Amino acid sequence: MNIRRNGQSDLVFNIEWQGGQTGAQIDLPDYLARGGYQALRRALATDPAQVVQTVKDAGLRGRGGAAFPTGLKMEHVRDNLELERYVICNADEGEPGTFKDRFVMTHLPFQLLEGMTLAAYAVGANRGIIYIRYEYPEAQASIRHSIAAAVEAGLLGDNILGSEFSFHLEIFSGAGSYLCGEETALLSSIEGKKGRPRLKPPYPTQSGLWGKPTLINNVETLANLPAIIGRGAVWYRSLGTADSPGTKLISLSGDVNNRGLFEVPFGVSFREIIESCGGGIKNGRKLKAVNIGGASGVVVPPHELDCRLEYGACAKREITIGSGAVFVLDDTRSILDNVRNRAAFFLHESCGKCTPCREGLRQVNRIIGALCGGAGTASDLAKLERYTRTMQQAAFCGLGQAAGNTLISSLAYFRSEYEAACRDVQPAAKKEGTA
Ligand SMILES: Cc1cc2nc3c(=O)[nH]c(=O)nc-3n(C[C@H](O)[C@H](O)[C@H](O)COP(=O)(O)O)c2cc1C
Numbered sequence: 001m002n003i004r005r006n007g008q009s010d011l012v013f014n015i016e017w018q019g020g021q022t023g024a025q026i027d028l029p030d031y032l033a034r035g036g037y038q039a040l041r042r043a044l045a046t047d048p049a050q051v052v053q054t055v056k057d058a059g060l061r062g063r064g065g066a067a068f069p070t071g072l073k074m075e076h077v078r079d080n081l082e083l084e085r086y087v088i089c090n091a092d093e094g095e096p097g098t099f100k101d102r103f104v105m106t107h108l109p110f111q112l113l114e115g116m117t118l119a120a121y122a123v124g125a126n127r128g129i130i131y132i133r134y135e136y137p138e139a140q141a142s143i144r145h146s147i148a149a150a151v152e153a154g155l156l157g158d159n160i161l162g163s164e165f166s167f168h169l170e171i172f173s174g175a176g177s178y179l180c181g182e183e184t185a186l187l188s189s190i191e192g193k194k195g196r197p198r199l200k201p202p203y204p205t206q207s208g209l210w211g212k213p214t215l216i217n218n219v220e221t222l223a224n225l226p227a228i229i230g231r232g233a234v235w236y237r238s239l240g241t242a243d244s245p246g247t248k249l250i251s252l253s254g255d256v257n258n259r260g261l262f263e264v265p266f267g268v269s270f271r272e273i274i275e276s277c278g279g280g281i282k283n284g285r286k287l288k289a290v291n292i293g294g295a296s297g298v299v300v301p302p303h304e305l306d307c308r309l310e311y312g313a314c315a316k317r318e319i320t321i322g323s324g325a326v327f328v329l330d331d332t333r334s335i336l337d338n339v340r341n342r343a344a345f346f347l348h349e350s351c352g353k354c355t356p357c358r359e360g361l362r363q364v365n366r367i368i369g370a371l372c373g374g375a376g377t378a379s380d381l382a383k384l385e386r387y388t389r390t391m392q393q394a395a396f397c398g399l400g401q402a403a404g405n406t407l408i409s410s411l412a413y414f415r416s417e418y419e420a421a422c423r424d425v426q427p428a429a430k431k432e433g434t435a
């Protein structure tokens, strides 16, 4: 399958990529001239249940990390007997190496606003909130300005486009916590409580903001809706694969020639992403490893890169697509440094509520620090594995459950680097490492 590069005109986002420069913001007149808000007009003329059905038929899955079927989530909110409902856009984008939602908010704000309005109509919500990362002042300004323009044009607010449907949208600024991107912590944060995760079930679709049914979706997920409703499920399924229809925004960074944001159809291989989008490895160096899925993702060696970007194929290889961050490491990079960096990040962001995550991360950081300082031993490697598995199985929320993904995969693929750092592993054994 060929990768269709950004700037081509038949994808969902059609993002322009020109030597690291992205195009200007698409303002409301521009967006309307490109067919914007046709999908909303069409939706308002049909039954909301039909909108939900189209999203289900399209096979859209959440782009925030968990890949839950979006149409099903919508149906759960829609079917709830409680009449007060909310739509929340998760724009916290805290995953290191991920910058797609910022791009959508600053360059394609009306695609997101139309998507949220479609979602609200589908589930019967009259109020919505965009929870935007604190460190994104430009995105906050862009969305604030765009909401005002949409209200002025009758595309938001009371009686949208002359219909009986009303939808009021506001911005909530995050306060700088990675954990608040977790949907239940995000709800607590909006409600003025500590941004800590809640027990699930009940899920937000059952009991979300202020205890009301709430649809929470990622920016990219919601910004897919105008294309799906406007062009139909069959068109959408012509992109990507049967398992994973549509396209994915990839935040590509690290040691490649072209770093940036790319839209690719599902089904391309990670190797194609690195070679065709990234233009290969910088300075003619060799590829050593690739971090896929952000800090909570995995690190894999070059021979795994023929795996296709597809939920099913990746699950079989234990690769996490996550938010779509791809970080490339050349042969000068240290895997241990990479893992140390991530472990420190998670220790900093852990809320401390549950023991496996709070204590597990302390121990993991202590051991990796010892290994990096030349004081680690072979028995430490077994402990690292045990602590990480415990976090995966027993941590209360996704942060602790995923915090060890990079570590576990690096132990499987790059064990020799760990062994080389152990003071009690013999040089001969060190040479026989399994990288
Ligand atoms: C620690 C943690 C951080 C998260 N951060 C984000 C985030 O910044 N943005 C996001 O959309 N989802 C994030 N998620 C996933 C959300 O909990 C939730 O699954 C998502 O917003 C649902 O939207 P989707 O179905 O469109 O993917 C995070 C999850 C965890 C466990």
Ligand code: SF4
Pocket: 179, 197, 349, 350, 351, 352, 353, 354, 355, 357, 358, 395, 396, 397, 398, 399, 400, 401
């Ligand atoms: S897993 Fe970590 S972040 Fe999540 S509740 Fe437990 S301590 Fe807090």
